[in-house]
Amino acid sequence: MEEFDVCVIGGGMAGASVAYYLAPHARVLLLEREAHVGYHSTGRSAALFSPQYGSLTIRRLTAATSHFMTSPPAGFAADALLTPRGFMMVGTDAQREALEKLQSLADATGSPLIRLSADELRARVPVLRPGIFDWAALDNSAMDMDVNAILQGFLRGARGHGAKVATGEELLALERQGALWRARSTSLEFKATIVVNASGAWADEIAACAAIAPLGLTPNRRTAFNFDPPAGTNVASWPMIIDAAERFYFKPDAGRLLGSLAEEEPSAACDAQPDDLDVAVAVDRIEQVIEFPIQRVVRAWAGLRTFSSDRDPVSGFEPTTTGFYWHAAIGGYGIQTAAALGHFAATRILGQPAPGYLMDTGFAEGDLDPSRLR
Numbered sequence: 611m612e613e614f615d616v617c618v619i620g621g622g623m624a625g626a627s628v629a630y631y632l633a634p635h636a637r638v639l640l641l642e643r644e645a646h647v648g649y650h651s652t653g654r655s656a657a658l659f660s661p662q663y664g665s666l667t668i669r670r671l672t673a674a675t676s677h678f679m680t681s682p683p684a685g686f687a688a689d690a691l692l693t694p695r696g697f698m699m700v701g702t703d704a705q706r707e708a709l710e711k712l713q714s715l716a717d718a719t720g721s722p723l724i725r726l727s728a729d730e731l732r733a734r735v736p737v738l739r740p741g742i743f744d745w746a747a748l749d750n751s752a753m754d755m756d757v758n759a760i761l762q763g764f765l766r767g768a769r770g771h772g773a774k775v776a777t778g779e780e781l782l783a784l785e786r787q788g789a790l791w792r793a794r795s796t797s798l799e800f801k802a803t804i805v806v807n808a809s810g811a812w813a814d815e816i817a818a819c820a821a822i823a824p825l826g827l828t829p830n831r832r833t834a835f836n837f838d839p840p841a842g843t844n845v846a847s848w849p850m851i852i853d854a855a856e857r858f859y860f861k862p863d864a865g866r867l868l869g870s871l872a873e874e875e876p877s878a879a880c881d882a883q884p885d886d887l888d889v890a891v892a893v894d895r896i897e898q899v900i901e902f903p904i905q906r907v908v909r910a911w912a913g914l915r916t917f918s919s920d921r922d923p924v925s926g927f928e929p930t931t932t933g934f935y936w937h938a939a940i941g942g943y944g945i946q947t948a949a950a951l952g953h954f955a956a957t958r959i960l961g962q963p964a965p966g967y968l969m970d971t972g973f974a975e976g977d978l979d980p981s982r983l984r
């Protein structure tokens with residue numbers, strides 16, 4: 611029976627990034643149930659790197675990931691991982707509170723917010739109906755991410771240091787035997803000193819497999835879809851536009867537009883499918899603020915954003931047993947935080963000090979501890 615130092619369960623961004631940082635120091639096996647890595651949440655995101663998004667802890671993790679994204683290690687990816695996009699919140703006078711909140715969060719992270727008048731907004735995104743929005747705030751530090759390049763870069767790096775990446779391998783049984791975990795997947799039986807639970811929406815189920823109490827992590831479905839701008843309209847320079855009540859957003863996506871209802875619909879862990887009604891409501895809300903009809907939904911999809919009760923990720927050892935590491939509940943931020951979060955997890959697992967560049971943001975080692983959720 612093959613033996614590993616660490617078995618990572620899940621071939622999404624969370625599992626791939628941890629494996630990348632662990633592989634130079636440990637014998638790593640990464641298990642992915644699906645035939646392809648990134649099949650679930652990781653392959654279904656809006657691909658936005660937004661320093662102004664999420665809790666303070668998320669902003670710290672995002673800020674700490676920024677350097678990796680702009681200057682990845684040599685050979686990590688052929689092209690840039692980030693390209694300029696911008697994130698713009700739009701609102702009415704009745705929604706000034708949202709603007710103030712956004713401004714105070716921007717001040718806390720030191721990212722400048724550019725205020726646009728209604729005329730400047732129209733000049734920037736000419737399809738927006740006049741007279742609807744009274745203000746707009748643009749964060750130019752938001753970028754588009756090449757999610758596939760990031761995922762493949764992590765996995766290539768992990769493999770390059772000897773990690774074994776096994777797809778089509780579902781973890782089926784996990785049992786503590788002495789100092790090791792004994793595990794069985796679709797076609798493998800193996801032992802590992804440490805198990806990393808990076809299984810996204812299935813994280814509580816994987817814990818149950820190891821007779822560990824759940825943390826109460828909730829997968830939430832979010833639907834997205836592509837539609838075409840009016841013929842001849844070049845949308846490439848538009849930022850992502852989100853309304854102050856977060857009732858919809860849309861952004862350029864490879865020559866088309868990507869829209870979403872920005873909903874959070876609690877779901878079982880599953881292969882999430884788009885809900886026709888959510889698509890229709892999002893189309894309606896977006897049509898109310900743009901000057902062209904959405905003729906056709908080109909493609910719709912859905913993914914699960916898994917949250918803990920305080921909406922911050924969980925990354926730390928389970929206190930009730932030995933060698934079980936939680937790395938999940940990364941909500942809607944799992945790509946933009948991947949490098950710092952994966953590196954942090956690897957240092958905890960290896961018993962090393964947390965990365966200095968992360969601690970410099972004000973992040974504290976206990977911030978993501980699983981015990982805070984029990």
Ligand SMILES: Cc1cc2nc3c(=O)[nH]c(=O)nc-3n(C[C@H](O)[C@H](O)[C@H](O)COP(=O)(O)OP(=O)(O)OC[C@H]3O[C@@H](n4cnc5c(N)ncnc54)[C@H](O)[C@@H]3O)c2cc1C
Binds near residue numbers: 649811
């Ligand atoms: C519509 C939408 C928009 C989003 N937009 C953004 C964005 O703009 N920016 C951003 O940073 N994030 C965004 N996110 C969030 C981001 O996609 C997630 O935070 C991230 O992908 C989570 O990664 P993960 O590895 O934890 O989960 P996943 O990618 O779901 O990976 C978990 C993996 O574990 C595997 N697994 C489960 N059980 C087992 C088992 N028993 N054995 C083996 N393998 C198993 C699954 O098959 C799965 O592949 C968005 C998400 C959605 C749905």
